[in-house]
Amino acid sequence: MPLYAKVDRAACIACGRxxxxxxxxxxxxxxxxxxxxxxxxxxxxxxxxxxxxxFKLAYTRCPTGAIERRETPFD
Ligand code: SF4
Structure with a gap:
């Protein structure tokens, strides 16, 4: 299953994790x-x-949920 990722930059708090x-x-x-x-x-x-x-490590540990994932490309 393909995996696509992006950061919702408005939700990122610049924690560095x-x-x-x-x-x-x-x-x-x-x-x-x-x-x-x-x-x-x-x-x-x-x-x-x-x-x-x-990616999954980072995705699960982002404190704000700013990291997004989908199985299809983002628009
Ligand atoms: S872990 Fe989440 S909040 Fe922290 S820098 Fe990365 S995207 Fe931003």
Missing amino acids: CQMLAPELFTYDTEGIASVTLDANTGTQPLTPAQAID
């Missing part, structure tokens, strides 16, 4: 707000199986 848990998947702007590096936070490129494992 996702980048610590999955450094290859998340980056930050100058204010510390996260985004998914894979597809410039558009949620249009599927994660590889290895990326999905790291």
Whole structure:
């Protein structure tokens, strides 16, 4: 099952947890707000199986639920 991901940047509180848990998947702007590096936070490129494992760690530990996931691409 493919997995697509993006960060709801309005809900991100810049805690840094996702980048610590999955450094290859998340980056930050100058204010510390996260985004998914894979597809410039558009949620249009599927994660590889290895990326999905790291992603799920970050997804479950984001304190605000800002990390979103779908089995189909985001619009
Ligand atoms: S874990 Fe959630 S709140 Fe923290 S930086 Fe990542 S997206 Fe933002």
